[in-house]
Amino acid sequence: MIATTEWVEDHFIAGNLALDFANTVYRRWPEPGPDLFTDTETLNIWLTHTRLLPDGESSVTEAALEEARALRALLWTVFDVPKDGHTTIPAEALAGLLDTARRSIANLAVHPDGSTTSNDARGALAIVALSGITLALNPPPQGVRACDRCGWFFIDSSRGRRRRWCSMKTCGNQAKAARYRTTHP
Template sequence: MSAPDPRTDLRTDFRTGSGRVCLDFIRTLRWRGSADEVEELDTAEALGAWVAQLGPYSPGAAVPVPPPRTVLAARRTREAVHTLLKAARTTGAADCPPEARALLNQVAAAPTPHPVLDADGTVTHSADDPVAALLALIARDALDLATSPLLSRVRDCAGPNCGAWFLDTSRPGTRRWCSMDRCGNQAKKSTWRSKHAADGGASARRA
């Protein structure tokens, strides 16, 4: 029997589309703070799969399974990102706790994925350590967003079962859901059911 391939199997169920990679990373702790909280980065394989899916690497690129200590570092980075952006959205980036600020500064100092021009004229990205490089990119993205005018465009999804943050890039700035396909459609279906249930009750009373 051949040895198992020490690389991750790609998954496609990680949520994307928040508008910034640091916001997508925060989403890996689903339903944060609730009784239904779910840790998506629960294994080294899951972290590698997330990096392969959301990183700037070639589609289908295999990412080596990181060691357990890297999974813990990734989670600490994610929570520092959340802490920074929560403070920035509330009172300003200067109120980010020193521990979170120091961690993000340290992670951001590492090399990020670098562009490589292929023989066919396309640009891909590479890194000696794909996971650490993407964490550095995420930390830099969070530091940039926390001090950018775009921060005022970061919204809480209006979906009652979501709570994810997203960057509202719509021209009027009135986007309500992190994903129209998921939360938006669910909200519209719920409104439709409630409306028709109310209409049915009214009809029954009239009868």
Template sequence: MSFTWTAHRFSGGALALDVANSVVLRFDPERRIDRFADAVAMVSFAEAANRHGAERQRFGMLVPARPENRGLLIGLREATDQYFRARGRAENRPDLLADLLEAIATILRQPPYKGEYITLDAAAAHSALSLAADPEPDRLKICPNCEWLFLDRSRNRSRTWCDMAVCGNRTKARRHYRRNKEEMRA
């Protein structure tokens, strides 16, 4: 089955969150899909992040993580998800911060990519470190529809969904369907 990284897959607002969101339906064991389980999808993620990612100007051209560092990227992804999900729920978890910082340090200790490019794992580590130091933690939210992590960059911090065109529309359609179904019963 082929998969394409669309702009919607980069709704997190930061590369580290987009990497964390590469697991679809994370909390549904029967339907969970790990997009990075396929090495080709992991490679194409870096290419798509160059087109759609919110931090593409910050990092310049991303190249895929080296094959030997893919496990480190997965470890960073999981530490990022756990820490920022707890932070999004206003849970103080120093142990999760320590795990995140350890994953970041492990990646940043790797030899840099030769040339003017940065690897996906190094860029994601820098992104996660910036997010961890962000003085506005209330901008981090969890989408009530898909449970993806995202940054609310709206002026009044009222953004509800990771992507209005996808999750917002799905939520509104479900609400409309339920309302019409209830009216038919009455």
């Protein structure tokens, strides 16, 4: 039995909604780690924490949880393009994001200022899909990066653009410790 995820700020380090959503596994490599969307409730809390769902809303069904996991896999494909050695984003992955958005477009509202609100979990997932499409079409100048150690995505807005880790607190320190062990046997 996997413990229910307690979402904390360290889970939201990507600097982008779709990337934070893509980072909801313990790690992506070297081997896939446990899913942080442990159940419908953890997904529900994630969606309210990110304000995609109003507080107190609990419309996450098992089907929505499945859809969330499928959406996350699509986001990995889209943003792993450099790692996978592709020169273009696979069309099926983009089509998948578009399908996710389109299926539930009636469950969300887009306001003239570009903000979005959703009235249920499917609408919230559609917003994540739209956010992924938006980022894919308007990537930051330095691209979308992935942590050397765990594969979590992030946008590197550090001054020197030399960020290698999702977080210094976790992977950065582990990498330092590992380096220390190899140089100090």
